[in-house]
Amino acid sequence: MTRFLFALILGFLLTACQQVTVDDTEFVPKKLTELRVGTLYGPQIYMTSGQGDSGFDYDMAVLFAEYLDVPLKMVPYTNRTELYEALKKNEIDLIAAGMTETPARREQFRLGPPLYRVNQVLVYREGMPAPKDISDLKGKITVIADSSFVETLTQLQKHYPTLVWDQITDKDSEELLAMIANKEIDYTIADSSSVQINRRYLPDLRSGPVLEEKLDVVWLLPPTRSDELMSQLLAFWHQEKLAGTLDHLNEKYFGHVKRFDYVDTRAFIRAIETVLPRYRQLFETHAGNLDWRKLAATSYQESHWNPHARSATGVRGMMMLTQPTAKEIGITNRLDAEESIRGGAAYLNDMINRLPESIPESQRMWFALASYNIGYAHVEDARKLAESMELNPNAWRDLKKVLPLLQKRKYYQKTRYGYARGSEAVHYVDSIRRYYDTLVWVDNQSKQQNPEEEPSDLASEEPAIPAGTLSTEQPQ
Numbered sequence: 001m002t003r004f005l006f007a008l009i010l011g012f013l014l015t016a017c018q019q020v021t022v023d024d025t026e027f028v029p030k031k032l033t034e035l036r037v038g039t040l041y042g043p044q045i046y047m048t049s050g051q052g053d054s055g056f057d058y059d060m061a062v063l064f065a066e067y068l069d070v071p072l073k074m075v076p077y078t079n080r081t082e083l084y085e086a087l088k089k090n091e092i093d094l095i096a097a098g099m100t101e102t103p104a105r106r107e108q109f110r111l112g113p114p115l116y117r118v119n120q121v122l123v124y125r126e127g128m129p130a131p132k133d134i135s136d137l138k139g140k141i142t143v144i145a146d147s148s149f150v151e152t153l154t155q156l157q158k159h160y161p162t163l164v165w166d167q168i169t170d171k172d173s174e175e176l177l178a179m180i181a182n183k184e185i186d187y188t189i190a191d192s193s194s195v196q197i198n199r200r201y202l203p204d205l206r207s208g209p210v211l212e213e214k215l216d217v218v219w220l221l222p223p224t225r226s227d228e229l230m231s232q233l234l235a236f237w238h239q240e241k242l243a244g245t246l247d248h249l250n251e252k253y254f255g256h257v258k259r260f261d262y263v264d265t266r267a268f269i270r271a272i273e274t275v276l277p278r279y280r281q282l283f284e285t286h287a288g289n290l291d292w293r294k295l296a297a298t299s300y301q302e303s304h305w306n307p308h309a310r311s312a313t314g315v316r317g318m319m320m321l322t323q324p325t326a327k328e329i330g331i332t333n334r335l336d337a338e339e340s341i342r343g344g345a346a347y348l349n350d351m352i353n354r355l356p357e358s359i360p361e362s363q364r365m366w367f368a369l370a371s372y373n374i375g376y377a378h379v380e381d382a383r384k385l386a387e388s389m390e391l392n393p394n395a396w397r398d399l400k401k402v403l404p405l406l407q408k409r410k411y412y413q414k415t416r417y418g419y420a421r422g423s424e425a426v427h428y429v430d431s432i433r434r435y436y437d438t439l440v441w442v443d444n445q446s447k448q449q450n451p452e453e454e455p456s457d458l459a460s461e462e463p464a465i466p467a468g469t470l471s472t473e474q475p476q
Contacts, residue, residue: 032229035065036073038083038092042174043197043441044253045098046074056253057096057219060115063245067236079169080146084108087222093229094222100191100215102148110226113237114216116250118191120152122208125180126262131187131208134160139186141165142176149189152211174198181205191215196257200438203265244392251397252362256430257437268300268435272442275305279318279337286342288349293443294365295345297435298372301428302344307337319344348372359394366396366429370403373428378420382406385415400426 039046039057046055058074065072075092077083086092087109100118101111122131122141131137134156143149145167157163171179176188177195181202189211199205221230240246276296283292283299296305302320303309315322317340326334329350331343351368354376359367371379382402383393391398403422405411412419 032070034071034073036092037061038075038086038095040097056249061096095220100148101218102151109220112219112233116217117214118193119210120212121192121210123188123190124206126204133209141187142185143189145169199260201441203262256433282338282341286345293439294436297432300435301432363396369429370425374420374425377417381415381417
């Protein structure tokens with residue numbers, strides 16, 4: 001009897017062990033053959049244009065797929081509900097959509113390490129009374145359903161019982177911001193980074209009270225069966241953090257949009273409509289290897305697209321060329337729009353070609369523009385100074401920290417070419433980057449609305465704007 005009972009118990013134990021083994025094998029994650037990333041559309045998240053795909057989350061996803069050595073598949077969704085459902089159904093491997101860490105998301109998903117931080121702000125339009133706090137509103141709040149903003153409002157309602165809001169499912173964050181600017185809704189809530197970016201196209205947007213501060217933007221992973229992917233993501237994040245990739249992307253997408261000028265932005269958008277059509281063909285014809293919109297943005301910074309612009313320092317024309325520079329590149333009439341644009345394009349392309357090959361292609365234009373503004377020699381001084389300070393001389397994010405030091409005796413007395421208005425060069429480049437971003441956005445909007453429309457013909461009429469420029473004297 002004892003032997004029988006022992007055999008029976010042993011049989012149960014073996015059966016139980018075998019069952020666990022079978023179950024365990026069902027939960028072992030398969031090796032990824034591609035990285036499926038669910039996302040939402042947005043300038044700082046993921047978007048496609050004539051210049052290719054872009055966005056902070058997209059760029060990081062490209063690098064993560066390379067780290068995993070698998071192809072990347074970006075899967076955009078139109079709303080958060082569908083995005084969450086896709087992750088739960090294993091239709092995607094993770095969500096990279098500019099989402100912040102919230103208590104509800106911590107309960108539903110595994111959260112990756114922080115990419116950058118944002119504030120949640122109340123958004124209204126120019127001309128409305130500036131609200132002091134959430135209880136001081138003269139209209140309705142409209143937010144996206146299933147967003148972190150709903151969680152914020154729900155918490156605020158505990159302190160402000162009369163607080164109410166509308167939730168919509170058929171719009172995204174960019175559309176709500178446009179509705180604010182178009183006076184279709186009164187208020188919404190948005191991440192500070194999104195407001196900063198969209199003010200370039202919608203200058204009437206205003207940021208009101210901060211409702212949540214310093215929220216981490218993270219990726220979302222499934223709550224179960226994602227141990228290996230999370231481990232790989234953490235190792236990848238640590239690697240890119242040390243390499244400065246996160247700082248670089250932060251500078252790329254947000255570094256130039258923090259400074260905002262309402263009057264200048266409105267004037268630029270009007271100039272795109274009324275002045276640019278007269279000169280667009282010239283920019284396209286003479287841009288060479290440059291994106292014509294970068295050339296046009298530079299020209300606007302220089303002269304506001306005024307071919308007769310002059311400055312007291314002797315620079316002239318659409319591209320504000322000095323006499324020696326014009327002579328060097330074969331320009332005889334700096335006040336002729338076509339000659340000036342052709343000369344400016346040639347000079348910029350030459351600047352780009354002179355730069356060291358160690359400077360990445362994606363950043364060479366910014367180095368060239370700084371050289372266009374204060375001279376190539378001063379930029380080289382700044383690069384050497386950056387290297388002496390253990391910064392990266394080939395990264396614009398580091399060079400823009402160093403350039404202002406060329407105005408301080410402590411630093412410029414150690415350089416070969418001495419004093420330079422480096423902070424002005426940083427402002428100059430950032431302004432052009434903002435103008436360029438706006439031109440890309442307007443151009444894409446036009447193509448979506450008129451896919452068959454050709455660029456406007458060149459008009460012979462000169463622009464009726466006063467002579468003047470924001471430029472400083474150009475390098476010799």
